[in-house]
Amino acid sequence: MNRTADILSRFDAGTSAMAIAAALDVSEGYVYGVLRRERPNRKRKPRRRTSRKPEQIQALAKAGADANRIAKMLGCSKAYVYRWML
Numbered sequence: 001m002n003r004t005a006d007i008l009s010r011f012d013a014g015t016s017a018m019a020i021a022a023a024l025d026v027s028e029g030y031v032y033g034v035l036r037r038e039r040p041n042r043k044r045k046p047r048r049r050t051s052r053k054p055e056q057i058q059a060l061a062k063a064g065a066d067a068n069r070i071a072k073m074l075g076c077s078k079a080y081v082y083r084w085m086l
Contacts, residue, residue: 006024007034007035008034053074053076060073060074067081067082067085
């Protein structure tokens with residue numbers, strides 16, 4: 001079995017890209033490159049938001065703070081604050 005087919009069969013069996021890379025002695029980037037080339041429409045898991053800043057921004061905005069003040073308080077850019085202000 002060639003390397004590409006081996007990567008695809010392992011991935012289809014549920015093996016992670018990191019485990020495939022370690023088993024075949026290739027980089028994780030190589031594995032993802034093969035998956036991107038051979039399976040361009042594969043489903044990806046949505047990323048989880050781990051920051052609590054959006055919640056803090058919305059709470060401060062409801063309390064009447066302006067974007068500039070919120071950005072300084074939370075240590076982020078005004079553009080980021082405006083993205084989350086409702």
